Structures are given as structure tokens and as C-alpha cells.
Amino acid sequence: MSSREYQICKCCVMDTSDDLIEFDENGVCMRCNEYKNRILPSWNHGNGHEQELAAVLSDIKRKGVGKKYDCILGFSGGLDSSYLLHLAVKEWGLRPYVFHIDAGWNLPIAEQNIKKMTDKLGVELHVEKMNWDEMREMQLAWLRAGLNDLDSPQDHAFIALIDRLSIELGVKYILNGYNISTEIVADPSSWLKEGIHTGDGKFMKDVIKKYCNIRIKDYTFTSGFKHKVWIPYVLGVKTLKLLNLVPFTKQEMIDTLASEYGYIPYGQKHFEDLLTKFLEGYWMPHNFGHDIRRAQLSSLVVTGQMTRDEALEILSNPPLDDSECQELAKDVADKLDITVDELMKLLDMPRTTEHFKSNEFLYKLGTRIFEILGAEKRIRK
Numbered sequence: 001m002s003s004r005e006y007q008i009c010k011c012c013v014m015d016t017s018d019d020l021i022e023f024d025e026n027g028v029c030m031r032c033n034e035y036k037n038r039i040l041p042s043w044n045h046g047n048g049h050e051q052e053l054a055a056v057l058s059d060i061k062r063k064g065v066g067k068k069y070d071c072i073l074g075f076s077g078g079l080d081s082s083y084l085l086h087l088a089v090k091e092w093g094l095r096p097y098v099f100h101i102d103a104g105w106n107l108p109i110a111e112q113n114i115k116k117m118t119d120k121l122g123v124e125l126h127v128e129k130m131n132w133d134e135m136r137e138m139q140l141a142w143l144r145a146g147l148n149d150l151d152s153p154q155d156h157a158f159i160a161l162i163d164r165l166s167i168e169l170g171v172k173y174i175l176n177g178y179n180i181s182t183e184i185v186a187d188p189s190s191w192l193k194e195g196i197h198t199g200d201g202k203f204m205k206d207v208i209k210k211y212c213n214i215r216i217k218d219y220t221f222t223s224g225f226k227h228k229v230w231i232p233y234v235l236g237v238k239t240l241k242l243l244n245l246v247p248f249t250k251q252e253m254i255d256t257l258a259s260e261y262g263y264i265p266y267g268q269k270h271f272e273d274l275l276t277k278f279l280e281g282y283w284m285p286h287n288f289g290h291d292i293r294r295a296q297l298s299s300l301v302v303t304g305q306m307t308r309d310e311a312l313e314i315l316s317n318p319p320l321d322d323s324e325c326q327e328l329a330k331d332v333a334d335k336l337d338i339t340v341d342e343l344m345k346l347l348d349m350p351r352t353t354e355h356f357k358s359n360e361f362l363y364k365l366g367t368r369i370f371e372i373l374g375a376e377k378r379i380r381k
């Protein structure tokens with residue numbers, strides 16, 4: 001936590017738990033200003049993009065003629081990818097290759113939602129089941145290393161699989177569930193160790209080499225070069241964020257999915273996954289004062305889906321109560337085959353300052369190019 005005086009934005013609920021937050025003379029944070037000046041005018045709450053959407057959909061269908069699939073969609077069972085799957089198949093008539101990564105942490109409620117949706121939509125679900133011995137060892141390695149990004153072994157696998165599939169299937173479009181409506185205020189970068197990018201295979205391999213006690217052989221890696229240069233620019237595979245071209249609110253997403261598929265919401269973003277639920281619901285707020293709901297609720301506040309007072313009211317209570325946290329800690333420890341005590345000791349270790357190899361320059365360059373082209377529709381701070 002920073003030693004600066006506490007301050008919270010007058011418009012959203014971001015505060016000085018983000019060390020890098022800046023405020024203008026009216027006490028409004030830079031994220032709010034950037035949203036108002038740069039994002040909102042072109043996004044317009046998803047309104048007025050009908051022609052752009054129709055053109056993209058027709059391109060996807062045209063390039064998919066004669067192929068089994070016309071796009072790739074990674075389906076976590078979370079709200080965003082679920083709504084995207086619904087639109088893609090039911091509303092837009094696309095034929096996505098739908099895949100799901102089973103890294104061993106899915107909660108039963110997520111598995112049920114996934115099954116309900118794919119059954120009703122009649123889409124084949126391709127499940128990539130990770131080698132659990134390797135996943136467990138990697139997860140322990142991240143804990144032993146004192147790294148903050150404890151969900152990286154899962155997240156990197158997801159990115160790497162998309163990269164592998166886009167090469168193997170020869171499909172030119174990837175549908176990405178990112179959306180301004182619920183995600184425009186991103187998690188502060190100051191909450192993570194500087195220079196770590198989930199898609200960076202060089203970083204992943206270095207941590208594995210230094211901290212894993214078994215050989216990792218089944219895990220799929222990607223690299224900064226493959227992910228940022230080869231696939232998008234040489235193979236011409238486009239990642240599309242089509243949710244930004246349609247108007248919806250978070251509540252409308254939930255209502256649509258509930259009435260069409262009997263979808264049951266998880267209560268908080270990423271709570272479909274045991275590990276992430278524990279990390280974001282307990283560990284990050286408890287150990288560092290980093291409450292990820294601040295960013296999620298701020299997205300809803302700036303986009304007019306919730307008042308600031310409603311968000312503050314939600315934040316006045318912890319994400320999970322004590323007994324839920326204890327239960328989750330036990331489940332996570334059991335799954336990792338260690339005791340709750342051992343898990344807590346690992347989580348309480350000081351965060352590492354160790355240098356790991358990485359391709360950070362490629363990521364910086366990529367982000368800079370996007371900024372120059374004005375194509376970056378995310379507020380990264």
C-alpha cells in the first residue's frame with residue numbers, strides 16, 4: 001500500500017489503493033477523464049455500430065465458406081464469454097470453434113452453465129483438459145516464487161491455446177469477450193509485478209525453470225513474438241471485440257442468459273473458478289487492500305449502469321465473509337494437496353523482487369503501436 005494520503009475519485013470508486021492513480025483539480029481520476037474524452041465518443045454505449053457489425057459478420061462468413069468453423073471462441077463459462085457465445089451463434093449465425101480450458105479449478109456451477117448453454121445452442125464443446133500434475137506444480141511454483149499473478153498458469157494456457165488453434169484451424173477470426181460496458185476500468189497495473197505479461201512464454205518458462213520440481217512437458221506455451229507479431233500480422237488472424245458493437249448492460253446480459261438457458265450468475269466476475277475466487281475474493285483484498293471489485297464497479301458507474309453510492313455500499317462489505325473464505329482456503333489447499341497452514345504461509349511470503357526473463361519490450365512496442373493507431377479501446381494504467 002502506498003504511503004500517500006487517501007483519496008477516492010469523485011466520479012468512480014477508484015482510489016489510492018492504486019499507487020499510480022492521478023486526479024485532476026476537480027478530484028476526478030484519469031480513467032474517468034479518458035473514458036469521457038476518448039472512449040465514450042466512439043463507443044456510444046454500443047449504439048450506432050450496426051453497419052460496422054454487419055460488415056464484420058459478412059467478412060467472417062465469407063472467409064469461412066467451405067470451412068467447418070468461421071471463427072474461434074474461448075468459452076470460460078463467465079458472463080462475457082457466455083453472452084458472446086449466445087450472440088455469435090443465436091443472433092449472428094456464426095459457426096465458432098468453441099473451446100474450454102479445464103485447468104482443474106472450475107466450480108460445479110460453471111460446468112453446469114457451460115453444459116446448459118452448449119446443449120441448447122447445439123454447439124460442440126472442445127475441452128482442453130490440462131495435465132493436473134503439471135498445473136498443480138506450476139501453481140505451487142508461482143506461490144514459492146512469491147509472484148502475484150497466481151492465475152498466470154491458467155491464463156497463459158488460454159492464450160497459448162488460442163494461438164495454437166488459430167494456426168491449426170486456419171481460421172482468420174478470434175472472438176474475444178472483452179467489452180467496454182463491464183470492463184473499461186481495467187485492474188490497476190500497479191497491483192502486479194512490473195513487466196509481467198500473461199502471454200509471455202519467455203517469462204513463464206523462466207519461472208518454471210527456477211521453481212518447478214517436475215518437468216513440464218504437456219503444457220502449451222506461446223511467445224510474445226508468436227502472439228503479438230506472427231499470428232496477427234503474418235497469418236492475418238484478427239481478434240475481434242464484437243461486444244463493443246452492440247448495446248447492452250450487465251443486467252441485460254444476465255437476464256438474457258438466465259431466461260434463454262437457465263444460466264446462474266456467480267455473484268462476482270471470475271468467481272466461476274475456485275482459485276480465482278479465492279485470490280480475488282480473499283487474498284488480494286485481505287493481504288494487499290486490492291479489491292478488484294473497485295475496477296469492476298467503476299466500469300458500471302462510469303458507463304451509467306450503477307450509481308457511485310450503490311458501488312460504495314457494495315464495497316463497504318468484503319467480497320466474501322469469513323466462513324466462505326475459510327472454506328475456500330480449505331478447498332484450494334486440498335486441491336493442491338497441501339495443508340491450509342502451508343497455503344497461508346506461502347501466501348503471506350513477501351512478494352518477490354526477483355528478475356525474470358521476459359519479452360516486455362514486445363508488449364510495450366505493441367501497446368505503443370496500438371495507441372498511435374488510436375486502436376486501443378482499453379484504458380491501461
Ligand SMILES: [Zn+2]
Nearest residue numbers: 009012029032
Ligand atoms: Zn474515476
